[in-house]
Amino acid sequence: MSNPHKKENLGGKKLPRWGMLIDLDRCVGCHTCEIACKIENDVPLGIWRSWVKEIEKGKYPNVVRSFRPTLCNHCENPICVKVCPVNAAWQREDGIVMLDPHLCVGCRYCMSACPYEVRYIHPQKGMIDKCDLCSTRVDAGLEPSCVEACPGSARVFGDLNDSKSEIAKLVATKPVSTLKPEIGTGPRVYYIGLDTATMEIKREAKLVWEK
Amino acid sequence: MGKVVFDVQYQTTLAFLISYYFYCTGLSAGSFMISTLSYGFGFKKFKPASKMGVVAAVLLLLLAPQFLLMQVGWPIKSVWNHFVYFNPMSAMSYGAFLLMLYPLNSIIYGIFMFKGNMKMTKIFGLIGIPLALAVHGYTGWILALGVARDYWNTGLMPIVFLFSAMVSGISMMILLIIIRDRFFTKEKVINHDLIDSLAKILAWLLVVDLFLVFCDYSVLLYSKLEAQEVAHFMLFGKMSFWFVIVENLIGKVIPMIIVFIPGMRRSYFWLILAALMNMAGILAMRIVTVYGGQALPLM
Numbered sequence: 019m020s021n022p023h024k025k026e027n028l029g030g031k032k033l034p035r036w037g038m039l040i041d042l043d044r045c046v047g048c049h050t051c052e053i054a055c056k057i058e059n060d061v062p063l064g065i066w067r068s069w070v071k072e073i074e075k076g077k078y079p080n081v082v083r084s085f086r087p088t089l090c091n092h093c094e095n096p097i098c099v100k101v102c103p104v105n106a107a108w109q110r111e112d113g114i115v116m117l118d119p120h121l122c123v124g125c126r127y128c129m130s131a132c133p134y135e136v137r138y139i140h141p142q143k144g145m146i147d148k149c150d151l152c153s154t155r156v157d158a159g160l161e162p163s164c165v166e167a168c169p170g171s172a173r174v175f176g177d178l179n180d181s182k183s184e185i186a187k188l189v190a191t192k193p194v195s196t197l198k199p200e201i202g203t204g205p206r207v208y209y210i211g212l213d214t215a216t217m218e219i220k221r222e223a224k225l226v227w228e229k
Numbered sequence: 230m231g232k233v234v235f236d237v238q239y240q241t242t243l244a245f246l247i248s249y250y251f252y253c254t255g256l257s258a259g260s261f262m263i264s265t266l267s268y269g270f271g272f273k274k275f276k277p278a279s280k281m282g283v284v285a286a287v288l289l290l291l292l293a294p295q296f297l298l299m300q301v302g303w304p305i306k307s308v309w310n311h312f313v314y315f316n317p318m319s320a321m322s323y324g325a326f327l328l329m330l331y332p333l334n335s336i337i338y339g340i341f342m343f344k345g346n347m348k349m350t351k352i353f354g355l356i357g358i359p360l361a362l363a364v365h366g367y368t369g370w371i372l373a374l375g376v377a378r379d380y381w382n383t384g385l386m387p388i389v390f391l392f393s394a395m396v397s398g399i400s401m402m403i404l405l406i407i408i409r410d411r412f413f414t415k416e417k418v419i420n421h422d423l424i425d426s427l428a429k430i431l432a433w434l435l436v437v438d439l440f441l442v443f444c445d446y447s448v449l450l451y452s453k454l455e456a457q458e459v460a461h462f463m464l465f466g467k468m469s470f471w472f473v474i475v476e477n478l479i480g481k482v483i484p485m486i487i488v489f490i491p492g493m494r495r496s497y498f499w500l501i502l503a504a505l506m507n508m509a510g511i512l513a514m515r516i517v518t519v520y521g522g523q524a525l526p527l528m
Contacts, residue, residue, distance in 0.1 A: 103316055123306050
């Protein structure tokens with residue numbers, strides 16, 4: 019009966035708090051981040067760690083396509099970590115929400131508890147898969163692959179605790195928003211120019227027994 | 230407002246296997262309650278139902294976790310990890326311990342009952358009551374703490390689950406006692422007083438159950454948008470056949486009317502029909518709650 023991911027005593031050293039900001043005024047909806055993520059993390063067919071929801075709205079000639087790039091929000095107070103019965107979902111000291119494949123049993127409770135629906139069941143491994151902000155790249159001093167691949171430089175990655183970093187400046191000075199702040203999870207993926215039409219709740223769904 | 234051009238489909242997480250698991254634990258908890266009525270609380274009228282109740286409770290609770298093991302990706306690892314890596318924040322973590330303790334306690338209680346040791350039977354019966362409440366209440370908590378889904382995320386969920394457990398458990402006991410008395414006893418006479426008392430309890434529990442459903446939906450319909458949408462999905466959308474017709478009309482309202490009318494309650498044809506309809510309705514309730522509660526995409 020133990021949690022193998024206990025926070026270490028860091029002796030007062032200040033750690034980074036990784037976060038991401040997506041400037042939708044710069045997003046052109048090219049889905050490059052999606053593909054870069056798939057290549058980097060070897061994500062199988064049918065599941066996505068990061069994707070771009072794309073909608074059309076308005077009536078001709080006043081029409082627009084809106085995009086909502088979606089990835090794990092690496093919440094300050096993640097529900098998935100709370101509900102995981104075997105401590106497989108855990109949060110690093112720098113804020114990245116991780117999944118321990120040695121512990122995950124594939125019960126899918128975290129999937130149904132996540133308000134952002136960013137967790138997926140890996141068809142080959144039988145366990146949960148999700149965005150980890152390319153933690154291996156971040157540890158090596160690189161940016162996540164979606165950030166590096168974005169042709170419009172719409173994604174900004176950095177340390178929210180470091181007031182000199184670009185992301186901290188942008189979050190402090192621009193009108194930013196997060197997805198579903200009312201749930202109290204404290205998402206650390208910020209958006210500039212997020213269209214509420216991309217977050218509409220649907221009234222109907224395709225049921226599992228429907229062809 | 231907008232038309233979706235591209236979006237990723239959410240994989241359905243908890244569907245039928247989890248519903249069957251909830252159904253079996255519910256039946257088990259309900260039949261355990263009936264079996265403790267005479268030995269634990271001294272209602273002598275229910276004594277002929279006690280042994281059957283404890284046997285049904287144990288068998289159903291040995292069956293129930295099999296559905297869980299079929300659901301998870303790693304069945305053997307899941308049994309080990311649930312005990313070794315305990316997360317005190319997770320309702321599901323406690324479930325592993327409850328699913329071990331409750332059948333063990335029920336088996337000990339059953340052994341003392343069959344040996345005729347009244348004192349020990351009473352002690353283990355009374356220990357079993359909070360365990361039975363916990364083993365079924367925690368399944369409601371599992372859903373209630375899945376905060377993403379407004380249909381689940383209500384404090385009523387554990388109570389709704391407990392009442393539907395008792396309702397379905399009593400229906401199953403009525404059927405089992407009729408079958409046993411009619412075919413497996415020497416006299417072939419059905420214990421009419423016992424069946425009538427159980428049916429009266431069933432009637433009032435159905436009233437409470439329907440009242441809880443009314444409370445739940447009246448709040449959902451006045452609550453925030455996601456809650457309103459899921460209530461519409463259940464009442465008027467694709468789930469309405471299963472929720473309105475199967476769960477509430479066939480499963481609860483018609484059986485309630487049958488067991489409240491003395492003439493119909495005393496006729497075994499109507500009573501058996503009511504019990505069967507109620508058991509089917511509660512199974513539909515589990516599927517509606519578990520699958521329907523998460524069928525709508527969130528964003």
